Amino acid sequence: MRKAYLLTGGPGVGKTTIIKRALEKAQVAAGGFFTEEIRGGGVRQGFRIVTLEGDSAILAHIDIRSPYRISKYGVDIEGLDRVGVAALREATRERELVVIDEIGKMELFSPSFQLAVSDAINGEKRILGTIMRSSHPWADEIKRHPNVVISTVTRTNHSEVLKQVLDWLSFLINGI
Numbered sequence: 001m002r003k004a005y006l007l008t009g010g011p012g013v014g015k016t017t018i019i020k021r022a023l024e025k026a027q028v029a030a031g032g033f034f035t036e037e038i039r040g041g042g043v044r045q046g047f048r049i050v051t052l053e054g055d056s057a058i059l060a061h062i063d064i065r066s067p068y069r070i071s072k073y074g075v076d077i078e079g080l081d082r083v084g085v086a087a088l089r090e091a092t093r094e095r096e097l098v099v100i101d102e103i104g105k106m107e108l109f110s111p112s113f114q115l116a117v118s119d120a121i122n123g124e125k126r127i128l129g130t131i132m133r134s135s136h137p138w139a140d141e142i143k144r145h146p147n148v149v150i151s152t153v154t155r156t157n158h159s160e161v162l163k164q165v166l167d168w169l170s171f172l173i174n175g176i
Helices: 015-026 077-094 111-122 137-144 158-174
Strands: 004-008 030-040 043-051 056-061 073-075 097-103 126-131 148-152
Touching (some): 004 015, 004 137, 004 158, 015 030, 015 126, 015 158, 030 056, 043 077, 056 077, 077 097, 097 111, 126 137, 126 158, 137 148, 148 158
Parallel strands (some): 004 126, 004 148, 097 126
Antiparallel strands (some): 030 043, 043 056, 056 073
16 A cells, blocks of 8 residues: 555645545544635735644745745745745654645745655655646656555545545554
């Protein structure tokens, strides 16, 4: 059984929701982070990293001036490294499960993030996360890694994918 389970699919199909529900049901010692939208006046203004321990940092925002940009968002690599990468490193050392939401274009600007993900995938811990659907040389290598299984989430297969994730977690944690 592969030890990394990554969800992919279009924006807003529920990848993060599936991971959060799986964590609630599985009751496993997990660490890592989620990426959340920052909204103001009903409009998305950026993205925030929130660790499972409750720390947070802005990942990208329309008001950030940065050489690293995706569309209208400036990406804050320092915040990602300080909060997100630190959470991945700690989870890789101390938890049963490493949550990485997400391996995406913004996060891939950080060499430290790429190294932390590689270390986790090549290490002993289990990984549950999301990965960008579009092609990217580094992300495509992760998708082809022998330790990784990829599951595509659509608007209509949430229950099925959640069941698959829970079965995977149960097998890895309980051996059943």
